[in-house]
Amino acid sequence: MTIAKDPTTAPSASLLTLAYNEQALVRAVQATSLHDPIARRLRELGFVPGEPVRIVAKGPVGADPLLIQIGFTRFALRRAEAARVLVETAL
């Protein structure tokens, strides 16, 4: 799945680009359509701007799904779900 990038803001990558255990902060959750229940649910689960996030495990086939640490919780997200989360890596 491709992520539309807005060229006017600082470049940000999706959660998929993070290395294993690399620290990052959530920048935004991008909806793929006007009413994207998955994006909404991700925000409810705590994927909100400024939250620290990292990949703590990868599925055995094609690194799918990913296990994401967000807040104090771990969620297994399929790659299409994780692609909606835009992150910035700490400098």
Add this chain to the structure above:
Amino acid sequence: MSAVSTADTLRIALVGNPNCGKTALFNRLTGSRQKVANYAGVTVERKEGRFADSNGRNVQVLDLPGAYSLAATSPDEAITRDVCMGKFPGEAKPDLLVCVVDATNLRLHLRFVLEVQRLGLPMIVALNCSDLAQRRGITIDRARLQKELGMPIVETIAVRAGGTQTLVQQLSLAKPAPPPALPDGSDLHAIVNRMLSNSVTMPTRTAAVDDALDRVLLHPVFGLAILTAVMFLMFQAVFSWATPLMDGIDAGVTATSSFISNLMPDGILRSLIVDGIIAGVGSVVIFLPQILILFLFILALEESGYLPRAAFLLDRFMVGAGLTGRSFIPLLSSFACAIPGIMATRSIQDPRDRIATILVAPLMTCSARLPVYALLIAAFIPAKTVWGIFSLQGLVMFALYFAGIVSALAVATVMKMWSGNRAEHTLMLELPSYRLPSPMNLALGLWERAAIFLSRVGTIILTLTIVLWALSSFPAPPAGATGPAIEYSLAGQIGLAMQSIFAPIGFNWQICIALIPGLAAREVAVSALATVYALSSTSGDAESALLPLITAQWSLATALSLLAWYVFAPQCLSTLATIRRETLSWKIVAISAGYLFGLAYLASFITYRVALALS
């Protein structure tokens, strides 16, 4: 309020995120005083219980399904939302909500508290797992948090006896005023973060033990190896530990039927009780030990937090076949019996994934197929060794199991290609912290499963058994008849009529007749065959007497064809009844029965023709 509660009863509901320990708290509060049923018109489990508060007042407590948000994305969450809002038909709005939060996961759980707060109901927050939080060095300024939230907070430890005392005492006090409403459009995450920074100090974000365990258990290689070992141990237990218990039940059933046979005069009533009810119900109850051992494993793995990890490891494999990682548990249970397997699909939130799992669950080789497989393999497959180490009989048995799994994956793949709905299926599965399973929760869970299984035996299976007994017993053979009685019965006539349909796949009329009582439960076909071949089915050892007879009378092609039939055919009305109960749809029942019979006929036809051509 949609219903006025009586003065001496308080109606409360437990709400909270999944994995907050809500059900453990419910178990601790109510003990065995609980009632498990379904919400009207849906297959979401409704758990209600009661207990007395410190003043002796009766408290009725409803354990609502776990929810991440009131903006529901699954039937479970919709129930929670509707009951809390007093909108669910037939459910009174609760007098008070107890919002359960895990003290080690406040970031996520407090957000839900704030969402529930908007409903304007009196609320109490139960700060659960407060012992774990303490051990992890998390300190919570309860007084301050209480003030910020505007509702009472009590600390609970659901896994410890007496760990709910604080909640019971709080409930005995005057009902708290509903918390003040938050302004519209407030950023709940921001409010939670402010509360956390004011009232909570947290040394680390994760528990060290979770990190360590996940590194091994979710490792791409070791993780899968450990999962395989766990599954192997489980099947070993189901099939070997259960044997003595099953032999015991078998002996009990045989003793009961011979006791009643001696007590009653020969006649229709004795035949109904002995051949119909005791034999029929006994043939299903015998699987209770296997089902309980299987569920003991599943409950322990679930309580410990391992099962969601298994779903994580297997998700990609299952998605490839049009299922989901969450399908793993129901399909696993189906190896013991499809009935608990289909019931376990309730944990799959996506309705499409759930239906797909229900449709393929009957293809898993349930233990009721074993007697049939064992009989046919012993009769027709020579006991020789191939390639030096493998027993040919064992290989055939393995092939039958394997055929079930492969066809389930194939069927799910075909269904995925056919379904027009291309909307994204979601996983978003929380992997909770590891914890030791509590014996009390295991015992209550097992008791619940056993009660569901036995009540089904007492209702649906009992009814079907009596109907099938009647079909096989009436009309009675005419005076001077020489053939076995069943040949003259309705079932016999149906069997003879069926023969023209089943001749192309090599079934003789005796097999056709045996298939009819075999609809009650697969293994009943063995005793039915014995009856057809004029053996006494109460002699106990029907199988060994039957063996030489069918070896002499059937061709190898017929035997293989019957084996292929049993891999697919829905020879189990209880499974179809369970599908109906779980989906509330006759259409799904028709689809499963139709495709399974179709596949069975096709597989038997190919097997029979190929075997004939080769012999």
